[in-house]
Amino acid sequence: MKLKGLTEVEVQKSREEHGTNELTQIPPDPLWKKILEGFTDPMIIILLVALVVQVIMVCMGKAEWFEPVGVLIAILIANGVSSISEYRQENKASALRQEEEAKEMAKVLRDGNLKEIHVSEVVVGDIVFVQAGDKLPADGTIVEGNIRVDQSALNGETEEAKKGPNEKDEKFDKKDLLNGFYVYRGTVVCGGEGYMRVDEVGDTTLFGQLALEVQEDTRATPLQIKLGKLAKQISVFGYIGAGAIIVAVILKAILTNGSSLTDFWSWMTLILNAITVAVTVIVCAVPEGLPMLTSILLSFQSLRMAKDNVLVRKINGLETAGSLSLLFSDKTGTITEGKLSVVELATGNVKVYQKLSEMDKSLSLDVITGIGINNGAVASEGAIIGGNSTDRALMTFLVDSDAVNSMAKEDVKSFNAFDSAKKYSSVTIIRDGKSVTYIKGAPERIIERCTHYIDEKGQRKPLVERNYLTSYMDTQAGRSMRLLGVAKADGDNADGDLTLICVLSIRDNVRKEAIDAIKEVQNAGIQVVMVTGDRKETAVAIAKEAGLLTSKDDVALTSAELGEKTDDELKEIMPHLRVVSRALPTDKSRLVRVAQEMDYVVG
Template identity: 25%
Template structure:
């Protein structure tokens, strides 16, 4: 039964046909209530706009539709987080070895391993527990109260009680409680930044025809969680709860309950989807490493067990133990030696300390594994508004009397000046001051000063965001709206409308005032102040203000000059407003006149043109440098924005996202191209576009997800930044989601892996460098630990295979791996980077943590460790026995003691070998003598290793009863340490060979890079020549004379669209694919 049919059953007074109409509307329009007339919407929802719903009807509908709230998702229980840590394959291997030891009543070894595993999982659980829930954040955004019309009366109800069909009253400052189709509106503007990411207020009108609109949000609808900026409206609720646009985003975050082939997921699959996060590159590498180690352990253990059973090996320390049990314990020894017990804990410690350091650099890490994942990022996908830009419209240019002025300062801070030719014009230029005064008098926005708790001064515009840059610019010239409004009292206002394209206020002029130096008539009692679209205002102008305040006749050449200035400013992605005045000796309409349109007709001409003011959402400080640093590190930066194509390109060029010489036609695209027929292109076509484009304009939330998926298909490790609700799904989809901490919405933070606490794009690049340093450290200690464990298992395997006693007992191996190796590995995790990581390319997505040369380093060092260990162990056996074979030693009276002495020598060798090798492991190529003592943690690890070795081999009871060691002679100490130094020296020889090869590789790489760069430039040049040839062909085919140029459509469109003072003057330029 469909939703519509269930509603029929709940209310028998309604006919089934009427609700099938409702269902058909929902299915055909996909919630597109903007496509039908207001009356059709009201009829479908069965509501009278004058009376609203009856209380009984509202109850029935809420019973059917449910509350107007988002579906809550339960937080992951802490025990689930703890259990999920055990899915790590290395952890599973350790737990298997632990349980095997306990089953064989080797409780000390078993519980020691289990304790280490549990401690690691507790640390990881604590780190993960602080993650917030994205759906909870979305739910908090709902408006708690709203005004509705019920049974002909306006009442206030909780917004979660709204139902489709409710008539809602909206006013300035309200948060829209649901998706609403407007029934009536008056100068109604909504800030949709939370949905679209754009800071500009959007004009909404109930009678808009938007069936063919390509805007992100229809003009005749408002959406849940957006904010009313100005005006008032009434509307009918068409979607509530999870059916709203915010609800759709929440659904994307929550995930589907169906598999890719449409089948329902089973309980286990849903549990894993819900609780198990996507694996990062590091997790993939460690998982693969665990598979390799598990396979090696199982294979070696089986071989050793079979060989031991055939030989009938017995343990002189436990002569009564059955052979099979003895070989099982040998297998456990092999398992313990093969698995790096300290690895999970050292990785966790390394990532945890990395998060602490990142927090000091304004990057708050919500998910531990995201630290190294950011270091692997090869592309950063970022929103424009509020991320690359400040999210604050700022006036940056003025124009008047053929002169262009620069306005300094940024944001809403009134600190700045108006400059021309290096000289301030704020106090002396009559034309400049008159422009700002008139603009302020024709505004309803004020600038408020606040002091935060930490003493910072914050300036906030109260009112229309389009007027904010005008008010701030005027304040820079010392013209404060509150002050001038009290001097020039307002007597009338004609508000802006989409048809008028301008706003007019009439203000009284104090006797004798010259209106900031403008030569107005002496009998002037009022001044009409006008601001709006340049085209519309200039059509009504017959004069203009000169720099000195005199008034001249506006000739046709002057008009062309003004329009040229408008086009020039618009091409820089600036939003241009024109300002004009009309001095009045008396009001041109009766005092009793209330008709706004008649007032407008009486006031709009003849006007005196005063000047132009151009505004932009400025780039954040330092963004240009951050993008260049990312480029130097071979990291692409991609801007995905809801803004128009031309605006996006201009911003991209301003911040060098599109560097000098870049082809905007090739590297910037309108997202409509990605979905030409309402459906997305095939993967290979989409990948072709995303592989070359750095700017994506007019993006919808779904576009961001598709772009991220496309980049991931190409092998990129994607980092996505954002601050609005519209960014949340892409933040979840990306390999690493980064939210803005100050301007970011709660939902963006909840969906992210990291949060920038200072909203500074530069912090991302700093975090990338730190992430790369952390990953390099992880590689160092993983190589260090793996070579140790492979060396140990090789040593034990060879000894058992040839019939020797096992060189180390399980508890001795555990002591070595956890403490001796573990301390050195932890010290390696604190190794400081030298900055060289930012000159390297990002590692490939599929690259494993151990690859190529690193495997050579691991295997060579493992061979050296095993060789030295066998030499020392064999020497120890010969010092105590005439034979090294286990069956011969088992017949000796002091067999157990001799083996203990040999194992002690082997342990001393290994602890010193790992101590010396820890210093060489600090670099894969540099000599051990370069910056030897710069890591203070390494010195503490060395001291700890020495103390450990001396303690467990000399303290009574501990060395013999607990660990099974025995006293050895001084020359045996010297021999063991000497062999360790010899093996480490051989490791240094290997690094010297690497350094020599690296120099040759660097020379070849430089040549290759230069060649690739040249080929890229040639391809771009060929593409450019092809486009030029196509344009020439068009000119030839149209038959245009070579000296007669065709009208520039985009420039003309720019001029025409500049008629709107509250909409971007830039038209979208679609790129054909």
Template identity: 30%
Template sequence: MEVDAPPPAAAGGAGADHAGKPTAGSGSHAAPGGTPGAASAPHADSSLHAPAAHHQYAKTPAELLPLFDPPSLDKLKAVGGIEQLAADLRTDLKAGLPTEARASSRHAALDVFGRNDLPEPRMHSLLDFAWDALQDRTLVVLIIAAFVDVAIGIYKAVSGQDRLGWLDGVAIVVAIIIIVGIASGNDYKKQGQFRKLNDFSRNLSVIGVVRHGESIVIPTRELVVGDVCQIETGVILPADGLLIKGYGISCDESSLTGESHACDKDPASEPFLLSGTKVVAGMGTMLVTAVGPNSLNGRSIAALNVEPEDTPLQKQLGKLADQIAKFGLISALGMVIVLVICYFAIKPPEPRSGVRIANDVVNILINGITLVVVAVPEGLPLAVTLSLAHATVRMLKDNNLVRHLQACETMSNATTICSDKTGTLTLNRMSVVQAYLFGKAYDRDQLAHAREQIPEKWLHLVARAVNVNSTATEKPGPNGDIEFVGNKTEVALLTWSGAVGRPYAQDREANRQLGMIPFSSETKRMSVAVQDANEPETPVWLFTKGAAELVVRSCSQYVGPDGEPRSMDADAIARCDAQINAFADESLRNIAVAYRRLAPEDVPQNEGDHLPSALSAQQLVLLGIFAIEDPVRPEVPGAVKTCQNAGIIVRMVTGDNLATAKSISRQCGILDEFGIALEGPVFRELTDEQLDIVLPRLQVLARSSPIDKQILVQKLRRRGETVAVTGDGTNDAPALKAANVGFSMGIAGTEVAKEASDIVLLDDNFSSLVRAVNWGRSVFDAIRKFLQFQLTVNITAVVLTITSSIYSTVSGERRPESVLTAIQLLWVNLLMDSFAALALALDPPTPEMLQRAPSRSNEALVSPVMWKMIIFQAVYQMVVCITLYFTGHHVIDLHGESHGGVDARVATLIFNIFVFCQVFNEINCRSITHDTNVFRGMFKNRIFLGIIIFTTGAQAIIVELGGRVFDTVELGGKGWGISIALGFGSLPLGWLVRQLP
């Protein structure tokens, strides 16, 4: 939620996207996904005792642990207090770790106190995944049956009946090994992809620290015991520590203690800061005393062994797979029963030996079990996982860090996006371009020459108000010059104050800070009380800056053109409002700066005290209003238009005033002539009946609070919308949680916002969010493509196997088996599950995906268009194969050794045609809509092309050289021509089906 006044921020942190937001002191800790079957981390106490180099420190982890378990002031006093503890840890409470031998000191701290990182879950080996795959009961039964077949074959070979009788069983076992191997390889690759995501997420998390008196930002993984860490509103504490000093620090410790209320922190009475808890108010510094598995949060996490949950789509597909598997099991069981009855009921021309009966019954069982293996669509969950793993890794390149996998799926159904303005729709490159100072307006040219037009004394007063009331800091730039880092609005103001000749460092050194009123989203302002550092008896100045229209209402006076305070009467307020609106019409942000003189006795004299907010709510004297420019990102209007073409409504939710919000939203293409723009307070008062009228046309919500954003999200969801929302502040967390998909900002976002979000926009750019929508649709389409392909194969394989098996038995032929043997069906199963999942699940997103309306969350996975394609393709394949089964030797005039009641070459031809139908249908399934161009983007998917080429080549080897193993014979040119021609028929058939209404 956007606001207009800056809060405290960690020095050196990345700036927020507007005034009033905390700077990003730390990044997101969580990452998407995980590895299957993650093993529990090593025991939490494994590093509590100091190993080598402990003699450099007066304390060990084991000695520091009792301070926080539970937190105890008596124990802290027993070790000499925080000052003595800092000395024991070889650090300084103000300057932090020393520069000299910094690297060696840090390595010593790592050796003794450990890294600020939890132990990685054990990487599973290929054998681990293979073992998991072999837990499938159907595969186990098939393996047992195959070994029985091997045993019978060996007996026949030894007895001289059939020297190669054992080959069929061995071939089935080898095929199972290949299937398990490929499935395990896919799982292993997926594990590696998720590990990369986890590593990236951990490196993204940063925190501000002081080392040798210099404020720097480091990855939280590099935090060591003894560091002086800067904390602020919105930070999730990355380690255990003690509060050195702070302004109004309050923490939400419910994640550890279960207490729902925030806990106020104080260096004297309550200095204990617990890792994993949220700073909900204030700013300060902390001495780090425990990191990684030695911290309270680390020990809690290390004790967990949580398996990653399936995503909603995985659960939905799991249920569908179970239903298909039941159908396959019932079909196979019915087939086995019918075959066994027919086998024993029909007398053969010649008596059967006991070995032959056993062999035939085993063959019947193997065919039945193989049919179950083929029918069970284990490739469905695999396709989801592969597609999600591929998408989440590729989305990193599009600046989307996916923290929760289901967000990818949900984005495919997004119908509305509620977006912040600053940094997301705009560049977040702020500069002061106009101003209203001392009762006079200054345009761009006039402001550039302010030093020539405004007395130096007055300018320095305004600059002082800016310099001392700021959380941004300065540091040496790459070229040796000074640059500011922190909140972007504050940086713009500090840059202006430097330009008028008032150095930031000079004011900070000349003024002693007595207290602070941190930024609040309710008051939209922040204030600081200062006094001359060398004259403790001089008056106290309370400087305030914040949202202009609100600060003006708190002013009883303003400084006029003569430099003297004048009454803020109705005419003066009207002039201020007119100037604010004039700036807003130019899409400029308004920040007012004011002051108040206080007697020393009216302000607490202890540095770090939290002042009552009432001090800045009245009797202020207005110095001026700054107009700050933040240009719209050039790519945003096009991205908004893309969303609208995709059936997604974009709404802008901002803390800016209504005029500024409307101006910028028009530039972005969000607000049109039919749209409605409201302010938060007005929106809050709408009744449900009014909301039903307003919500469909609501495009801009201005001057809104985080609560307004949360209410908007909840109301939209109740109307059946799938809502994506962006947020960067701590107070945006409820809205991010309430949305179907929450996007936090990787640059300007607070730690709390990132923890509450599903996806982190690493560049804070709206265009990256649109790419997330495209990836979401790509994932959903990939699953539907695979589903369309798999159901076609399942139906055809089951019907063809049952038909040929029953006919061969009833006709009294010597062997009751399917025209597609067990080993051939296992090859088809490999094509269907592993290879097809890889080929179809990894199609990249296309622009055409954003040219259609979003799917509804309750929409069936298999659409009517898909059902038409499945039925027509399955019927085509069944008609071709069954026709050849009964009349093949007449059609192609091929004669050879009999195989299961049909000529061996005809059986090979049917097997070849069946496989090539799947190869060409795989291409056909790249489209699940009425789009007839199934080749669009195909040549960009190298994996798809590789699988098509490999499948074709492998099939040729199987047919021509498979011989006894695959029960095939050479086909010759005529047979291959027929196979490819009939397989290719799937493509023109698909084109015709897509022409149907």
């Protein structure tokens, strides 16, 4: 199929019909507006009332001039410091975003020619050429080629998703990020190249919808709620206290000096004095320094975090983080290391190794050849370049084992990349003047063809008893391990009987510090829920190892199960919820909304 793309006339028509590819950015409030909004804070309102009263008392000669000046300074510091600090932080965040957006370009076909344009100029119907390293500019369908995509920007999972043309016109759900045909704005191409047809642009993309959602007005922080309650209590106390003081002063005057209250003016003088005493007592009870102190402390902390390269847009977020009662956490890169690692290797007789140095030299050489030379990744000066996530994990294992120099790549005769039909890749090398072919791939496909295995001493033996190996693989699968089989065969191809070298267990391991951190947070009374795009079996295994699933009352849901429940049903489950798997971005926003309706402080 010859792809030509849109003409300039079609581009203009599409832009008028579907809009531009720009994401709506809610501009930050100007400084003057932030300052004015600060005066609506309940505590600031009480201070303003106190200021007015102090000014009146100064005019009456009942107070010193510096008393209202002190209240005014407290108001200006409390409101000004927080407003100015937040305004500066928001401007820095806006500048960083604009700087990044200016670099985003896309390669599109226009009038049959490939052009590079800014992402904002992409329209619905455009044919975009994508290749490894490109960030996708819009949502759309792959029409030619095959690519692998990192969708962690949307679902938090670094496992690559394969995308290709929908040649059989299969039905699929666009909301399911793991479908094999539809790609999303903000995700990154890890490998391959192809063409996509743009179906959604701007705010209608999934990324755009999420961006709009996170810009919505936030709820009041716990401190703001507490200060609001305090302001209300001070007001009530003020009304009641002032009335009680006025009555007490008048009663005292009547009981001790009632004979002097003979005319209207004497009574007015008494009432005025009583009001003055009441107002003085109430004004003294107002904590003028509290709003000022909280603003200064939060602003100071935001500056300290900026020195650590942490940009705090809303300084009240610092206070909220210290009041959490429910923490939603991603899995990949937060609870786990965020990268695949080789956990262990097992021979055909289930002799398990964690390190290459523990193995017999000949067995070790077979493993190095089977996973190192038969690999799409390359080790260069300690860095791993190219390949998929599995190949990079295998090569990292060899680098950490100082085994890279043992790979005799000059002996390679031929290499065959991974074949999705055969479920393995292969490499043929010359060893001792003879051709030997090594293959790695799906263990169930490889082991069924194995007649022999290499034991822990490097000796080739018949593979008769397979139950132990099958049981071991089932156990590893239950631990959310990704299994990989490695075998070899004499000759230039792997069509005949195979000799099993090992079965590797690969996984995104739980971070050691994450287990301690989760325990510490739980001991502080904070509920932790892991929300991941991974499958349920893997999520549950990781959650158990991390200490999230410890009781039979703990609940793990999939995105589909979550979608079947009403908000009221979800509220009943929420205190026991520990894991949400296959989560969509919309699931995350719903979880936060429902939890906030239950008065959780959510992070």
